[in-house]
Amino acid sequence: MSTHEQTVTTHVHRDDVGARMGMWLFLFTELILFGGLFFVYSVYRFLHQTDFHVAAKSMNVFIGTTNTAILLTSSLTIALSIVALRNRKKILSLTLQGITVIFGLIFLINKYFEWTAEIHHGNYPGSPELLSQPPGHILFYGLYYVMTGLHGLHVIIGMIVIMFMMRFTIKDVITPDRMVKLEAAGLYWHLVDIIWIFLFPLFYLIT
Amino acid sequence: MAGVAETVESNGQGSFLDYKGKHKGIFAWILSTDHKRIGILYMVALLSWFLVGMTLGGLIRIELLTPEGTIVGPQTYNAFFTLHGVIMLFIFVIPGIPAVFGNFFLPIMIGAEDVAFPRLNLLSWYLYIIGGILIILAIFLPGGAPDTGWTFYIPYSVRTSTNMIITLSAVFILGFSSILTGLNFITTIHRLRAPGMDWFKMPLFSWGLYATGWIQVIVTPIIGITLLLVIVERVFGVGIFDPALGGDPILFQHLFWIYSHPAVYIMAVPSMGVISEIIPTFSHRTIFGYKFIAYSSLAIAVFGSLVWAHHMFAVGMSDSAEFIFSLLTFMVAIPSAIKVFNWTATLYKGSIQLDAPMLYALAFIFLFTIGGLTGIIQGALSVDIHLTDTYFIVGHIHYVVFGTAGFGIFAALHYWLPKMIGKMYNMKFAKVAFWIIFTGFNILYFPFFIMGWLGMPRRSYHYLPQFQVYHVISTVGSWIMIAGILMMFYNLLKSAINGPRITERNLWGGETLEWTVPTPPPLTNFDKIPDVINGPYEYKQNDIELEEVK
Amino acid sequence: MINNNELSEHTSHSYSRYILVWMGLLTLTAITVAVAGVNLGDVTITMALVIASIKSYLVITEFMHLNTESRTFKIFLGVALFFIIISIVLLFSDYSKM
Numbered sequence: 001m002s003t004h005e006q007t008v009t010t011h012v013h014r015d016d017v018g019a020r021m022g023m024w025l026f027l028f029t030e031l032i033l034f035g036g037l038f039f040v041y042s043v044y045r046f047l048h049q050t051d052f053h054v055a056a057k058s059m060n061v062f063i064g065t066t067n068t069a070i071l072l073t074s075s076l077t078i079a080l081s082i083v084a085l086r087n088r089k090k091i092l093s094l095t096l097q098g099i100t101v102i103f104g105l106i107f108l109i110n111k112y113f114e115w116t117a118e119i120h121h122g123n124y125p126g127s128p129e130l131l132s133q134p135p136g137h138i139l140f141y142g143l144y145y146v147m148t149g150l151h152g153l154h155v156i157i158g159m160i161v162i163m164f165m166m167r168f169t170i171k172d173v174i175t176p177d178r179m180v181k182l183e184a185a186g187l188y189w190h191l192v193d194i195i196w197i198f199l200f201p202l203f204y205l206i207t
Numbered sequence: 208m209a210g211v212a213e214t215v216e217s218n219g220q221g222s223f224l225d226y227k228g229k230h231k232g233i234f235a236w237i238l239s240t241d242h243k244r245i246g247i248l249y250m251v252a253l254l255s256w257f258l259v260g261m262t263l264g265g266l267i268r269i270e271l272l273t274p275e276g277t278i279v280g281p282q283t284y285n286a287f288f289t290l291h292g293v294i295m296l297f298i299f300v301i302p303g304i305p306a307v308f309g310n311f312f313l314p315i316m317i318g319a320e321d322v323a324f325p326r327l328n329l330l331s332w333y334l335y336i337i338g339g340i341l342i343i344l345a346i347f348l349p350g351g352a353p354d355t356g357w358t359f360y361i362p363y364s365v366r367t368s369t370n371m372i373i374t375l376s377a378v379f380i381l382g383f384s385s386i387l388t389g390l391n392f393i394t395t396i397h398r399l400r401a402p403g404m405d406w407f408k409m410p411l412f413s414w415g416l417y418a419t420g421w422i423q424v425i426v427t428p429i430i431g432i433t434l435l436l437v438i439v440e441r442v443f444g445v446g447i448f449d450p451a452l453g454g455d456p457i458l459f460q461h462l463f464w465i466y467s468h469p470a471v472y473i474m475a476v477p478s479m480g481v482i483s484e485i486i487p488t489f490s491h492r493t494i495f496g497y498k499f500i501a502y503s504s505l506a507i508a509v510f511g512s513l514v515w516a517h518h519m520f521a522v523g524m525s526d527s528a529e530f531i532f533s534l535l536t537f538m539v540a541i542p543s544a545i546k547v548f549n550w551t552a553t554l555y556k557g558s559i560q561l562d563a564p565m566l567y568a569l570a571f572i573f574l575f576t577i578g579g580l581t582g583i584i585q586g587a588l589s590v591d592i593h594l595t596d597t598y599f600i601v602g603h604i605h606y607v608v609f610g611t612a613g614f615g616i617f618a619a620l621h622y623w624l625p626k627m628i629g630k631m632y633n634m635k636f637a638k639v640a641f642w643i644i645f646t647g648f649n650i651l652y653f654p655f656f657i658m659g660w661l662g663m664p665r666r667s668y669h670y671l672p673q674f675q676v677y678h679v680i681s682t683v684g685s686w687i688m689i690a691g692i693l694m695m696f697y698n699l700l701k702s703a704i705n706g707p708r709i710t711e712r713n714l715w716g717g718e719t720l721e722w723t724v725p726t727p728p729p730l731t732n733f734d735k736i737p738d739v740i741n742g743p744y745e746y747k748q749n750d751i752e753l754e755e756v757k
Numbered sequence: 758m759i760n761n762n763e764l765s766e767h768t769s770h771s772y773s774r775y776i777l778v779w780m781g782l783l784t785l786t787a788i789t790v791a792v793a794g795v796n797l798g799d800v801t802i803t804m805a806l807v808i809a810s811i812k813s814y815l816v817i818t819e820f821m822h823l824n825t826e827s828r829t830f831k832i833f834l835g836v837a838l839f840f841i842i843i844s845i846v847l848l849f850s851d852y853s854k855m
Contacts, residue, residue: 017827018323018398024830025390028837029428035841036432036462040447042845043458043852051453061790068786072812076779079820080772125445135446135453142445142452146436190821194813201805205793397829425840461848512840513847528851 016180023184027191034195037147044139051136056206063114064204067107074103075193078186088176097166104159111152158189222727240325245332246311260294263287265689268682274670281668285354288666292357297381300612304477305388308619309416315721316410318401320731323394327387334384341377345370361448361456365440375434382427389423392416403739410719410743411500415480418504422469430466464515472511476504478615482568485622486550488717489565490557493744496549503542510539521595529588536586563637567618570645574610599659605652629727631709632702640694647688654681719743778819785812
């Protein structure tokens with residue numbers, strides 16, 4: 001193989017598009033991780049349609065809707081934080097990042113109340129109340145805890161990631177000219193939002 | 208995470224092995240983000256684990272010398288074949304070629320200085336090691352080694368008292384390691400090809416790694432969530448797969464195989480990529496049908512994701528599912544066959560050089576043909592009803608996984624190890640070892656087809672006396688093969704320790720970029736990133752003009 | 758050469774676009790909740806999934822800037838979605854005819 005060699009001196013390798021490409025690929029793995037759970041949900045919903053309907057009646061639509069609105073708004077704030085930094089408004093960007101984290105926290109607090117209420121009513125895996133229900137009902141709640149639980153875990157991860165981004169922003173590791181870390185964190189947060197966008201109707205709105 | 212890394216001024220640098228960075232001693236290796244060092248770190252771990260898996264295989268064969276117990280009890284036997292599968296598949300062959308040779312050579316072959324995410328690369332290796340440590344813990348902690356088979360089928364994987372949670376966590380972590388490698392390679396190939404290195408000037412090994420990277424990224428999360436669900440089941444009894452609570456154990460099988468079938472293509476496709484490098488080099492001919500082979504790698508990735516339920520033909524699926532998956536299974540054979548035809552056509556009128564890498568490559572074609580054809584046999588519903596869960600399947604598995612991926616690794620070792628470490632092994636000895644391995648392999652595994660056809664079930668501690676003669680033949684074959692493998696490792700290890708140094712850049716007359724850099728390569732691979740003009744495999748064309756697809 | 762400022766050239770520097778998208782997302786959420794109150798059987802769940810898909814589309818194209826990335830990224834997403842869809846279809850070939 002013949003090659004002509006030319007002088008290319010790259011001392012610092014930086015590739016923002018590549019970094020975003022890698023992040024998107026990672027997001028696919030998260031999407032498909034939840035996708036597997038959606039496969040399980042769709043099979044069991046198909047097999048136990050009535051039971052799922054009935055079980056969903058006891059879901060708290062108000063908390064679910066509120067949480068949906070919270071996550072959607074948090075997606076807005078992280079997106080705006082990127083615009084703010086690009087406009088060189090560092091404090092505004094930091095504030096918006098912080099608000100995003102707080103919204104995540106509120107989401108989790110709502111979830112906590114929701115779960116404790118359900119557990120109080122005896123709707124938890126292995127409880128006598130749940131086991132006395134028809135199989136579709138048991139599966140519905142099993143899937144509810146696993147899917148919203150795994151989602152909640154990802155909300156926590158997203159919050160931790162964004163808090164790291166806040167630290168990087170403060171320390172000028174993230175700057176208006178070097179923002180790909182923040183963009184990547186934003187992408188992750190949006191995916192967490194998208195997963196909830198699908199979880200919400202499938203658990204709360206199928207009555 | 209972001210693609211920022213310092214590179215050094217590279218004129219007149221020594222080999223990457225001699226490079227002195229800011230870390231000393233062992234830390235210079237286990238903290239290094241140099242793709243070449245990471246490749247070697249993987250190689251050492253991988254080959255050590257292979258020997259463990261091979262020993263387990265050998266012990267299984269000894270146990271099966273007699274129809275009743277021979278050396279161990281049934282519980283231990285179940286643990287043997289479980290660990291043999293888990294180690295050979297998740298720790299040896301799935302990381303396999305991408306982790307060792309992909310890491311070492313992909314950047315060089317596309318004219319890059321490293322992969323897209325060097326630190327993520329090191330993380331992949333750490334996750335791999337942690338996964339391996341967890342398996343060791345699973346073996347030795349109270350509770351005992353897992354005994355469910357590597358397929359972890361419900362309900363036994365929930366009911367067994369052995370160390371399932373540790374085992375499943377290990378596989379989950381190993382899966383994550385695999386995902387990161389795939390993600391890294393996809394991005395590397397998209398973003399870091401040297402100027403002039405178009406997609407269709409890339410070596411076919413890169414195409415193989417690209418297709419494999421996609422399989423790794425897309426399907427591995429499915430096994431992740433599936434095994435996570437089993438862990439949740441064991442801990443919380445949620446009922447997702449429990450019929451008493453409305454769950455469906457068959458759904459577990461579906462989810463398991465949605466990953467584990469494409470996983471076999473993670474094993475096979477990189478190996479095919481290695482063969483696509485070796486055949487043209489040792490035939491001194493350009494590869495026949497370059498684009499067909501490139502596209503077939505992608506086709507295998509796509510079709511391979513659509514055939515999973517052919518592992519479930521006898522569990523009671525619907526008629527339409529059985530029909531559809533059988534049809535798709537026949538179709539997935541086509542791109543693989545295309546490769547075999549192209550390799551064979553490359554040999555035609557070539558100037559064949561039968562060095563050790565070529566011997567392994569040719570053996571690959573032979574063994575893969577047998578493995579692939581038996582796969583088609585199994586894809587036929589009416590036949591598979593009788594063959595499923597028999598030794599026929601075990602024979603098929605070993606011809607395709609060992610004969611393909613395994614021999615691909617052996618071929619790659621003989622092709623590339625001297626380049627990696629700058630030491631040459633004894634070629635005569637290597638060839639002798641090859642023939643012993645090849646002979647032993649066939650004596651060991653071919654009887655499996657016969658036994659399976661006659662009804663010998665797999666994973667069975669006891670068996671009927673009429674099968675004993677086949678088992679004895681197999682076991683003797685295993686001794687021959689193991690002897691050959693030990694000879695092969697001895698030869699390679701000896702070369703690494705005190706073999707003759709080589710500095711020649713192009714050891715075999717290859718035409719891809721790794722043969723243009725020093726032996727061993729320097730830290731940044733190239734003094735200057737090459738400006739690529741020609742495609743790979745530009746050998747002198749022979750007299751007969753064969754139809755070439757450009 | 759790699760242009761690391763590709764994205765900022767295309768993405769708007771204004772906040773208003775994002776706020777508009779957000780309002781659209783909230784509106785769609787309200788619609789989906791309202792529709793769920795009306796019992797239309799299977800249509801309800803289909804509507805819910807359609808609306809969820811529209812919301813996701815907005816998040817992906819506007820918040821995640823998929824529209825301003827190169828075509829490669831869109832093909833990537835297509836691959837992932839194709840896998841999910843084809844897997845469900847094939848999975849249901851077993852379950853829809855028990």
